[in-house]
Amino acid sequence: MNNKLNRRNFLKISALTGGGLVIGLPALNSCTNPKEAREAATSWTDVNAFLKIANNGEVTIKSPNPEIGQGVKTSMPMVVAEELDIPWEMVTVVQAPLDLENYKNQWAGGSQSIKRSWNVLRMAGATARFALISAAANMWSVPVSELVTEDGKVLHKASNQSAHYGELLEAAASVEAPEEVKLKDPKDFKLIGTDVKNVEMANILTGKPLFGLDYKVDGMLYARVIHPPAFGATLASVDDAAAKAMSGIAHVVKFGEKVAVVGKSSWEVIKAANALKVTWNNPPKPESTEGHVAEMRRLLGKKGEVRRKDGNPERAFRQADKVIEASYEAPFLPHNTLEPMNFFAHVTENSAKLVGPTQTPERAMRTAMSITGLKEDQVTVEMTRMGGGFGRRLYADFVTDAVEISHQLKLPIKVIYTREDDMTAGTYRPAFQYKFRAALDKDGQLTAYHQRGVSVNGGHVTRDLNIPSGAVGNVLLDSHVIKSEITTGAWRSPTHNFLGFAEQSFIDEVAHAAGKDPLQFRLDMLENAKNNPVGEVKYDPERCIGVLKLAAEKAAYGKAPAGVFQGVALYFSHSTYVAQVAELVMEEDKPKIKRIVTAVDCGIVVNPTGAINQVQGSILDGIGHTFFGALSFKGGKPEQNNFNQYRLIRIPEVPNVEVHFVKNTLDPTGLGEPALNPAPAAVGNALFAATGERWRVTPLGADKKPGVVELEGRVG
Amino acid sequence: MPTYSLTVNKRKMEVDVAEDTPLLWVLRDHLDLVGTKFGCGIAQCGACTVHLDGNPIRSCSVPVSAIGDKKVITIEGLSKDGKHPVQIAWEEIDVPQCGYCQAGQMMSAAALLKKKPNPTDADIDAAMGGNLCRCASYLRIRKAIHTAAKIQNS
Ligand code: FES
Ligand code: FES
16 A cells, blocks of 8 residues: 555645534544643644544544544544644544545444555545644745654754744645655654553543433434344244334334334334244255254365365375375354444435444445435444454344335334344354365475365355465365355454365374474474465465464473473465464363463554554454354354353353564554454364374363363463 | 433432443443453453442343332542552552553452451452452462451551
C-alpha cells in the first residue's frame, strides 16, 4: 500500500474551516480520558475524517473500525495521535459511524484493521500536523524547518515562541495541506510501542451502557425470533393465541421461515416466544454428525479437486523409502460471543436507523436497503461496542431480523437472542477433515507432501501457500466440499484454526518418523524454502526461522528438566508469524499444561499491552476449543444449545502464556487471530512427547478412552 | 402485576413486573442498570453476577419475587467513584478485551476478596470458575485479583 491519501477521504483544513468553525459543541465527548486542568473546549474544528481539534488544544480521534474486543478502538487512534504528535492524555476517542465516503475497510475481519489502515491513519495525523506547523511558520514568519512539535504544541525554540494546536486552527485554515507528507521514522515513535490501556476502561469498569444489548430508545419494543429448529426445516403454521395473550406482548410477526414475538420487555418476549405453537416441515434430508463424519472419511479416500501441484508427487511417493499417513478431524463450532446476537432497527417510510454490534456495518446497510427499498443515504448505521465477534457478527441474519420486524411494524425494534437462539442459529465453523501423506527418502529427507481436505459447507480447506509448500520439491494439495443446509461462516481464523493443529501435528509426526528433532526438522525445511524455493512462496522463511528460534530460546527448548515435555509449532497466517513451545508435566498420570511460550512477529507492535492480551486470549481460545469444543447434529438439529451442554475453557484450566515479540520496524500486521493457530498443535505435540500417543481428533481425546486426557492449567 | 420494592445500590426502587421475572431483567429493562450482563440465562456464565446481601448470585436465575428485603449491589454500585480495589486493579492490569464479561468477573472477585483477603490460586479457581470470559482474559483476571488483594490490604 502506498502512502498516498485518497484526496476525497481527507477534507483539507482550508476547505473545512473556510465554512466556519463548528461552534459550541460541548466537551461531552471527553468522558474517556481525564484531561489536565485546562480551559474547557468551546469550539471544535473538523480537521479531516479522523480528527477534530478544540480551541483549547484537545483532540478527538474518530475510530473507524468496529471494536469487537480486538482493541482497535485504542490502537487505531494511537497511530493517528503518534503522527499528530499529541499526548494521549489530550485525546478523546469516539466510534465513527458507517461512512463510506470517508473511510475504507470499515469492517473487522481477518486481523486486517491495523494492517490495512496503517498508512492512512498515519497520514491523517501527519497532514494535520503539517498544516499546524505551516500555520505557525506563517504566523511567526519563520521557516518550517525550524519548528518542532511537542506535547500538542508547535515550538520555535530559537525565538522561544510556542502555541498549542487549538491556537493555530484559524491560521491553519488557509494552509493548503498536501496529500502526502513525510511520516515519522519509526525510531522516533513516542506513543506507538508504549502500553496504552483500553480506551473504554472506565466505562467497562463501572457498567456504563456500551454494548448492543444495552442500547435503548424511548418507545422501543423488544423482539425474540424463533427460527426453524432444524437446518433445512421450513415454517408450516403458527398458533400464536397463547403468546399474544401474555402480558406485555404487542405483536407476532412472520417473515421468511421465522416468527417473532414483539413486546415491552426482554423477559416478556423470551417467555412468550416459548408459548408459540409452531409447526415446522422437517428437512427433506436431515443431517447428522454421524453422517457428516462418515462422508468426510469416505471422500478422503478419493481424489479431490487439485489446489496445488509442484513437481511429480506421484512418482516421489512411489520412490519413497518411507510414507507416513494420518488423518485429522474437526467438528462444527459455534462462535458463542458472550454477548448474544442482538440488533436495533427503526425503519420509517423514508429512513432506517440501525444500531448494534456488527463487524460489517456496510453489509448491515445493504441488508436494510434490500429489505426496505430505501436508498443508501436514507440508512444510517452506528456500531456499538461488541461483546465478542470471532467472525459471527460479519453476517447480517440478526440485522435482517430487526429490519424485517421494524419494516412491518414501523416501530423501533430491538431483537434479542437468548443463548439457545444464538447457539442453534449459528454461522458455524464448518466441520472438516484432512488426510496427509509425506514421503521420506533413506536419509529422512522430506521428498513429497500431500494434503487432502474435505469440509461440510466450508469451501476448499487446503491452503496452498502454507508451509511446507515451497520447502519441498513435490507437493499435491486436493480437496472436496460437501454441501449442507447448515449455515457456516468465518470463525476466528477460518480454516487455519484447525489446519494449524492438523498440519503442525502432522509435521511433528513426520519429524519423528524421520528420526529428527521436530524443531530442527522445521528449521531445515525453512532453509530449503529460503535457498531452493519451489513454486509460489508467500511466507518469509527468515521470519519463520526468527520466531521459531525466539520461542525455542525463551522456552529453553530441548533443555527441559526431567518430567517436563515440550512440543513445538509454527504458523503463518494473516501476515503474522507465530511459533510456540508448549510444556506439559505429568501429574498422577494426567498431563497438565504448564506453560505456552510464544514468539510473534507482527512487525511494529502498536500497543504492547493490548497485543499481549490478544495473543494470550487467542492461544487460550484455541486450546479451549481443541479440548472441549464440538457442536453435533441429529435430524438437522444442533444437539447443544447452552453452556451446560457446551463447554468453554474456564479459569482453572488456564496455563501460563508467555508472549515475546520479535523487534523490528516492519509495518504492523494483525493480532486478533494468528496466535490461535499453532497453539493446539504445540500442545498436541507435547502430549505426544508425554504420552507417546498421537492426538488427531478434536475435541482432543474424542477418539480415545474417556479420561485419557484432561485439560488442567498450572499457573506458576 | 405485583409491585416489588427492592433495595438496589442502597436506593429503594419499585417495579411492577411478573413474579417470575429474573432479577437480571428487572435491573436491565426496568431499572436501567445495564452494567449487569446477560450471557446464558441458566447460571452457567456468570455475566449476570450481582451481590445479594454481600453474596455473589447469578441474577438471571433468581426471580424478583425471591429478593424480599435483601440488598442488591450491582457493578454500578460496587463503589461510589469507580475506585473499588478490584476496579483499580482491573485498570492497572488492563484486563478487558471486549469487556462484556468483566462486570460479572469483578462482582465475583469483589465477593471473593471480602471472604478471603489473600486468595490463593486455588481460591481463585474455585470462586471464579463460574465466570466465563469468551475472550479468555483469564490470566489477567487472576493477576488483577492478586493485585486487588494487595490494594485492599494496604
Ligand atoms: S446470564 Fe446468568 S449466569 Fe449466564
Ligand atoms: S473480555 Fe470479552 S468475554 Fe471477557
